[in-house]
Amino acid sequence: MKLSIVIPVYNEIHTVGAVLQSVSKALPHVEKEIVVVDDGSTDGTREWLAAEQAKDWYGLVEETALTAVRLVLNAKNQGKGAALRAGFWQSSGDVIVIQDADLEYDPRDWQEMWRLIDEGRADVVYGSRFYGKPHRVLYFHHLLGNKTISALLNIVCNTTLSDVEVCYKMFRKEVWKDMTLTCDGFGFEVEFTVKMARSPRRWRLYEVGIAYYGRTYEEGKKISWKDGIKALWLIIWFAIR
Template sequence: MKLLSVVVPAYNEKLTIRVVIEELVKVPNILEIVVVNDGSTDGTREILEQLASEYSELEVIHHLHNKGKTAALKTGFQATRGDIVIVQDADLEYSPQEIQNVIEPILDNKADVVYGSRFLVRKAARVLYFSHYMANKFLTFLSDVFTNVNITDVETCYKAFRGDIIRNMIIKSKGFGFEIEVTAKVAKLKCRIYEVPISYYGRTYEEGKKIGLKDGIQAIWYIIYFNLFCSLKQSFYSLPSQKSLAKTI
């Protein structure tokens, strides 16, 4: 049953993008892989064009200039057709082999949204920056205070959605703001949110990690703005009915 759309934002990921795509095509239930090349200048574009000729599941969309992860996701979501949509980073910090476990609660009609948590139960996780760990914990705590949902890992890449929810969401943030914005908006919609444990194979800055202090400061503002100053009607083009949220796939 082909019902899964995977959206992959990619910026200068020539070293890993082929492996990511080759792993994604093996995922059960895969309908399509939508890669948004966000203005890469390192040869990622050429690799993606070659991959598109090899795999019918792959659709590649190019941004002429780098617009940031959130803009790439926004473009990708609107190109999807699947009943379930999940985000996959192009850098192999997250293993596509775990996608099936992430979407399982949606397949079982228990959830509308699922987050893959790096902290819910510690699986394989590379030991990296303590400052990043503390920043993530702080942002997750602050987000939970405003949304009143007990998520353990708001900044995780692996977020899976019912397709009608994410395609109807009005996304306004920039840079890495998507993680905070989407959490505020699915909480406003009162979605059934689940978490499942995942592994994490992080990168150092020398290996290509891109998020920094500026993004953390911006996230604090987004937590305040999207929870206090953005209404439910301002969050979605049209509101998925509770009936559609609960229907069986």
């Protein structure tokens, strides 16, 4: 099976190079591709990516078992959900994994996620920052918001997920092809989870523990309490449909 690594990027000039290097080294014996989607960056990220593409990414990524690096340039900033949809459509792999461009997550954690899918035990695997791996201690209101969103979604979807808002979601390509995604921003996490869990295909869902090296707002973190409020309203909207 082939793995597509979809990386939405917005103003990450200081971290995107290191992220590309780390994901290219992960799962060295698996055929894979990287799909980078720049969502209208204004800090030089867009130009840097275009320059690296012109050099065929030479010296930046490991070529072993890497079929291609694709670059998608959104004309303007539309949000994480829109960037991910663009990346999904450009993906050619049998399995897709989402990777943020901010160094908060470690691609070495894909090993167990990939194994569950490769062995035919799972169709969808979520990482969980609450299952025993190292994680940076940061904002209580982020923890509270995530737990609240996860609890409400579990009620709506009859699931037991511990970390709905996690970046790391690995899934068979047919999972996203089975749904219509419309949320442009961080509401993607809620929309994807609800539509996946409610699918008549009854996808097999697993969670695995992952490490988390969170950033402060001063270090570039973008999600805010406003995104949490939007997520709660989105859950309510799905609940009454």
